[in-house]
Amino acid sequence: MIVQKYKDMLQGKSVIRQLSEFATARGAEIGYENVFDYSLGNPSVPVPQQFTDTMIQMLQEKNPMELHGYSQSLGIPSVRDKVAASLNKRFGMNYTGNHIFMTTGAAGAIAHALRCVSQPGDEILTFAPYFPEYNPYINLTGAALKVVPANTENFQINFEAFEEMLTDKVAAVLINTPNNPSGMVYSTATIRELARIMTEKSEKYGHDIFLISDEPYREIVFAGVDAPYPSKFYKNTLSCYSFSKSLSLPGERIGYIAVNPECTDAELISTMCGQISRGTGHNCPPSIIQLAVAEVLDLTSDLSVYETNMNILYKELTSLGFECIKPGGTFYMFPKSPEADAVAFSEKAKKYDLILVPSNSFGVDGYFRLAYCIDTEKVERSLEAFRKFVKTEYGNL
Amino acid sequence: MIVQKYKDMLQGKSVIRQLSEFATARGAEIGYENVFDYSLGNPSVPVPQQFTDTMIQMLQEKNPMELHGYSQSLGIPSVRDKVAASLNKRFGMNYTGNHIFMTTGAAGAIAHALRCVSQPGDEILTFAPYFPEYNPYINLTGAALKVVPANTENFQINFEAFEEMLTDKVAAVLINTPNNPSGMVYSTATIRELARIMTEKSEKYGHDIFLISDEPYREIVFAGVDAPYPSKFYKNTLSCYSFSKSLSLPGERIGYIAVNPECTDAELISTMCGQISRGTGHNCPPSIIQLAVAEVLDLTSDLSVYETNMNILYKELTSLGFECIKPGGTFYMFPKSPEADAVAFSEKAKKYDLILVPSNSFGVDGYFRLAYCIDTEKVERSLEAFRKFVKTEYGNL
Numbered sequence: 001m002i003v004q005k006y007k008d009m010l011q012g013k014s015v016i017r018q019l020s021e022f023a024t025a026r027g028a029e030i031g032y033e034n035v036f037d038y039s040l041g042n043p044s045v046p047v048p049q050q051f052t053d054t055m056i057q058m059l060q061e062k063n064p065m066e067l068h069g070y071s072q073s074l075g076i077p078s079v080r081d082k083v084a085a086s087l088n089k090r091f092g093m094n095y096t097g098n099h100i101f102m103t104t105g106a107a108g109a110i111a112h113a114l115r116c117v118s119q120p121g122d123e124i125l126t127f128a129p130y131f132p133e134y135n136p137y138i139n140l141t142g143a144a145l146k147v148v149p150a151n152t153e154n155f156q157i158n159f160e161a162f163e164e165m166l167t168d169k170v171a172a173v174l175i176n177t178p179n180n181p182s183g184m185v186y187s188t189a190t191i192r193e194l195a196r197i198m199t200e201k202s203e204k205y206g207h208d209i210f211l212i213s214d215e216p217y218r219e220i221v222f223a224g225v226d227a228p229y230p231s232k233f234y235k236n237t238l239s240c241y242s243f244s245k246s247l248s249l250p251g252e253r254i255g256y257i258a259v260n261p262e263c264t265d266a267e268l269i270s271t272m273c274g275q276i277s278r279g280t281g282h283n284c285p286p287s288i289i290q291l292a293v294a295e296v297l298d299l300t301s302d303l304s305v306y307e308t309n310m311n312i313l314y315k316e317l318t319s320l321g322f323e324c325i326k327p328g329g330t331f332y333m334f335p336k337s338p339e340a341d342a343v344a345f346s347e348k349a350k351k352y353d354l355i356l357v358p359s360n361s362f363g364v365d366g367y368f369r370l371a372y373c374i375d376t377e378k379v380e381r382s383l384e385a386f387r388k389f390v391k392t393e394y395g396n397l
Numbered sequence: 398m399i400v401q402k403y404k405d406m407l408q409g410k411s412v413i414r415q416l417s418e419f420a421t422a423r424g425a426e427i428g429y430e431n432v433f434d435y436s437l438g439n440p441s442v443p444v445p446q447q448f449t450d451t452m453i454q455m456l457q458e459k460n461p462m463e464l465h466g467y468s469q470s471l472g473i474p475s476v477r478d479k480v481a482a483s484l485n486k487r488f489g490m491n492y493t494g495n496h497i498f499m500t501t502g503a504a505g506a507i508a509h510a511l512r513c514v515s516q517p518g519d520e521i522l523t524f525a526p527y528f529p530e531y532n533p534y535i536n537l538t539g540a541a542l543k544v545v546p547a548n549t550e551n552f553q554i555n556f557e558a559f560e561e562m563l564t565d566k567v568a569a570v571l572i573n574t575p576n577n578p579s580g581m582v583y584s585t586a587t588i589r590e591l592a593r594i595m596t597e598k599s600e601k602y603g604h605d606i607f608l609i610s611d612e613p614y615r616e617i618v619f620a621g622v623d624a625p626y627p628s629k630f631y632k633n634t635l636s637c638y639s640f641s642k643s644l645s646l647p648g649e650r651i652g653y654i655a656v657n658p659e660c661t662d663a664e665l666i667s668t669m670c671g672q673i674s675r676g677t678g679h680n681c682p683p684s685i686i687q688l689a690v691a692e693v694l695d696l697t698s699d700l701s702v703y704e705t706n707m708n709i710l711y712k713e714l715t716s717l718g719f720e721c722i723k724p725g726g727t728f729y730m731f732p733k734s735p736e737a738d739a740v741a742f743s744e745k746a747k748k749y750d751l752i753l754v755p756s757n758s759f760g761v762d763g764y765f766r767l768a769y770c771i772d773t774e775k776v777e778r779s780l781e782a783f784r785k786f787v788k789t790e791y792g793n794l
Contacts, residue, residue: 001568001604002662002669003516009672010665046461056456064443070647104501104680111678119400133675140676171398207398250467251684265399268407272399275406278530279537280677281508283501287648289683 009136015361016040016132019346023355030353036382037355038370041180041331043248045301051247054295058288067291071284073274075102075256079294083256086297091229094261101270104253104285106216109240110137110174111280112273113257116238117210118143118171124212125165126174127157128363129181129334131214134174143171150364155184155325155334159193166201172210173198175230178217181362181369182334183310183327185221188228195234202236208264211237216255217330219246219300222307225328235262238269243293245331248301252289306331309372309379316383320390321397331373334359337366338394352389354382406533412758413437413529416743420752427750433779434752435767438577438728440645442698448644451692455685464688468681470671472499472653476691480653483694488626491658498667501650501682503613506637507534507571508677509670510654513635514607515540515568521609522562523571524554525760526578526731528611531571540568547761552581552722552731556590563598569607570595572627575614578759578766579731580707580724582618585625592631599633605661608634613652614727616643616697619704622725632659635666640690642728645698649686703728706769706776713780717787718794728770731756734763735791749786751779 016039023037058067074080080097087093103109118124120142126134128150138145148165151158166173175194177186186194194211202209213230218241221227231237242255259269277283284290310327317324317335324335337345342358346368349356359367372379390397413436420434455464471477477494484490500506515521517539523531525547535542545562548555563570572591574583583591591608599606610627615638618624628634639652656666674680681687707724714721714732721732734742739755743765746753756764769776787794 001514002666003513006513006669006672007662007665009675010668042467043462047465052456052461056453059449059453059456064449065440065645068444068646068648070439104678107675107680108678111676116400116403117398136672136675137678140673248462249465251465251681253680253683265404268404269399271407272403275403275533276537278406278504278533279508280679281501281505281534282677282679283504283650284648286650286683286686289685 014132016357019355019357022350026353033378035353035355036378036385037374038372039355039357041371042373043245043250043301044373044375045248045303045305047248048296048299048301050299051249051292051296054292055288058291067288069287071102071287071290073277073284074270075100075284076287076290079290082294082297083258087258091232093229093231095258096261098267098270099259099261101257101259101273102285102290103255103257104282105244105250105255106214106240106242107133107137108253108282108285109242109255109257110212110214112276112282113212113238113240114138114141114143114172115276116269116272117208117212122171123167123169124172124174125162125170126176127162129155129179129359129367130363131176131180132361147363152364155179155182156186156190157194159197163197166197166209168205170209172212174212174214176214177230178221178227178329180217180330181332181357181359182325183330183332184325185225185227185328186230187226191228191230191233198234208236213237213239215239216242216245220303220306220331221329222310222327227329231258231260235260236264238263246300246303247293247296249289249293252286254285254289254293305376306373308376309374312376312379312383313370313372316386320386331371333370333372334367335370337368338390338397340366342366342368348393349389352385354385354389411529413754416752416754419747423750430775432750432752433775433782434771435769436752436754438768439770440642440647440698441770441772442645442700442702444645445693445696445698447696448646448689448693451689452685455688464685466684468499468684468687470674470681471667472497472681473684473687476687479691479694480655484655488629490626490628492655493658495664495667496656496658498654498656498670499682499687500652500654501679502641502647502652503611503637503639504530504534505650505679505682506639506652506654507609507611509673509679510609510635510637511535511538511540511569512673513666513669514605514609519568520564520566521569521571522559522567523573524559526552526576526756526764527760528573528577529758543567544760549761552576552579553583553587554591556594560594563594563606565602567606569609571609571611573611574627575618575624575726577614577727578729578754578756579722580727580729581722582622582624582725583627584623588625588627588630595631605633610634610636612636613639613642617700617703617728618726619707619724624726628655628657632657633661635660643697643700644690644693646686646690649683651682651686651690702773703770705773706771709773709776709780710767710769713783717783728768730767730769731764732767734765735787735794737763739763739765745790746786749782751782751786
């Protein structure tokens with residue numbers, strides 16, 4: 001019979017998607033260029049030309065049976081080796097190809113990492129504000145997501161609440177730095193303290209507690225920001241990466257898990273992921289995409305537009321009186337709503353064609369998210385709408 | 398903690414993979430061209446040139462943000478529409494794009510289909526001989542695979558055993574026609590009888606029993622063979638397809654589920670699959686590959702080599718005295734081993750550089766599988782090895 005669990009999930013509609021659909025509908029009325037759509041986190045800059053050139057060259061020159069042949073289920077060995085070498089060079093790690101498991105984006109990476117280290121009944125901790133898709137990712141494994149309340153002072157970690165919630169039932173801690181939606185990057189001090197507590201509790205409980213580090217925004221870090229590589233500080237770390245944002249390839253579903261070489265069973269984890277994928281039907285990411293990203297591992301799209309947009313918005317919003325912690329990376333920003341009810345705030349903003357996501361679905365009330373992965377020209381045009389919105393609805397902040 | 402279940406799975410090594418590794422090692426000694434490697438089911442003919450040309454053209458001409466942008470999680474709407482139209486034209490169905498869910502190959506399709514219609518504790522029936530990967534596919538959902546014994550007379554269905562095993566606990570029946578490993582195609586009479594029994598039992602038990610039809614070899618059917626489209630005969634059918642064999646694209650992980658429009662909740666199933674994929678981390682197949690296959694839906698690679706190879710081998714093996722039911726499709730053949738112990742037979746064959754897979758892992762004893770997706774020239778050269786092997790080891794059959 002049709003399984004009710006998945007049917008029931010159809011009822012819940014994502015707020016982000018609803019806002020995005022509103023923006024599209026409004027765009028049909030007044031021209032999409034006049035809708036200041038800050039709803040969706042889609043890259044707004046193209047993939048590097050070298051990626052496209054590599055794809056074309058392979059299609060023209062490679063034996064198609066090799067090019068499109070089965071990848072090993074853990075990923076193409078030469079690709080895994082290159083990913084390891086690139087990470088070692090950048091972060092002073094000691095990965096070999098055996099520590100890399102190629103995945104269909106960060107979603108695939110997290111799906112495998114969770115299944116490696118947690119079972120139904122276990123708890124997974126994450127920190128508010130957090131990416132709402134963590135709920136289905138985790139709930140559908142049978143484990144339970146528990147959300148540590150936000151540290152609203154700076155959106156680093158609320159360690160007091162964390163220590164209390166890090167019980168014997170916790171199998172893994174899931175972090176996302178640079179963070180969607182806050183734009184904050186965990187500092188070296190934060191990561192050190194996180195590692196210290198996790199090490200202490202692992203010893204106390206007599207079992208490993210894994211750190212699953214979701215890092216799709218790793219390459220989008222702004223000038224002068226301290227952005228440590230979490231795995232460097234805690235051995236039982238599974239780093240989950242996606243090329244979606246750094247290379248602007250969200251549709252091509254390509255990423256990896258990098259298993260810290262000092263992790264428990266480090267040499268086994270990627271092969272275990274291969275077993276997990278037999279149940280999820282994942283198998284491996286597309287061969288041609290694996291081969292092409294392996295040629296541009298140390299490149300990114302031109303990500304500077306995001307910092308430009310952030311600076312423009314941060315300056316204007318703070319001068320309008322919004323409270324906002326300056327983002328350290330990503331293409332998100334998370335100011336405080338001028339009224340406690342962020343949903344009401346977001347509704348009012350729509351009247352000014354400003355599409356802003358209320359913070360409730362990110363696990364914290366009273367804030368809103370801007371995804372400023374749009375053209376700078378449009379960001380600049382949106383400032384007048386912000387001014388009008390604030391003046392009309394709130395007088396002064 | 399590291400989950401033991403997946404660690405334990407690392408112990409079992411696939412017989413097919415072991416034989417393939419033996420073939421590679423032996424090839425390093427005597428030249429791979431001298432190893433008659435019939436172990437692996439990898440396509441041996443290239444993708445149609447139109448696919449390559451479409452890929453290059455898109456890379457050269459399309460806006461990269463659109464080309465590599467997020468696909469909707471159910472698949473790109475235009476691609477789903479084209480798949481529906483192609484199936485309607487070929488099989489007289491009434492699919493719309495809403496009935497199509499794009500997947501990462503048949504593995505992804507089966508993973509989603511199973512989760513849609515079965516829960517932990519349910520039983521899934523399949524028929525020997527069967528693809529051994531069905532074991533992890535099903536066991537890792539929490540359901541249990543039950544194998545209906547083979548009809549060794551013609552490798553159609555053993556209906557007596559099937560009726561007995563089709564209890565109230567069965568949520569779905571999984572078929573694979575054309576069949577790996579037997580090469581047999583279920584006839585119209587077989588599919589009709591299967592549908593009749595499933596309909597009768599669904600009514601008796603008062604719940605749906607789904608037919609999951611695994612069809613990666615659908616386009617490899619030999620001259621004059623009756624090859625019905627199963628969904629035409631049973632409304633609660635989820636057809637699972639892969640382009641891996643028809644377009645020789647196994648590494649690019651592309652396929653779909655086609656939900657019979659008269660199925661229970663037909664309009665909901667693809668959206669349910671979208672929910673399931675949030676747990677498996679699947680999301681969607683790569684955008685560029687979806688767009689490219691949509692342009693070559695009615696094409697295939699030049700598959701004629703498989704029928705040529707089959708005819709050569711069938712003639713020689715039967716004239717040597719092997720009992721073999723003539724394949725109706727695929728690139729497999731499943732003769733009876735001249736000794737009851739097919740593993741011993743396969744071991745002896747290795748001495749003649751013939752790599753043949755014993756049937757045990759396919760759920761039936763005393764047979765062996767040849768995957769004749771290799772160059773015809775090599776098939777012809779292998780005949781002398783077969784003659785020598787049989788004469789030396791068995792005198793006469």
